[in-house]
Amino acid sequence: MPLLRIKHLISDLKQEISESVPPEDQTRNRLDSIVSEMEAEVATESQLAVLPAKVTDWVKEYEATHPKVTRILNDIATTLSNMGI
16 A cells, blocks of 8 residues: 555656646756656565665755655655655
8 A cells, every 4th residue: 555655646746747847947857757767666666675765865956946846755755664665
């Protein structure tokens, strides 16, 4: 069930990025690649152990410029932590 929650949060993240980050924004491609990376890791469950550290780095990177994106990333980090990852 927690994995399903992460998938929903990733979907929320994609929606937030598409609604709040214009395509011409320099960070848009990077945020899109972050979403793709998370989707791949969650789909295969291969790199879940390293995902929390990555999410923490992404939060630090975007907390000042994209607070809503950061909130969702924090939710993902919390869910992973609750899973014991």
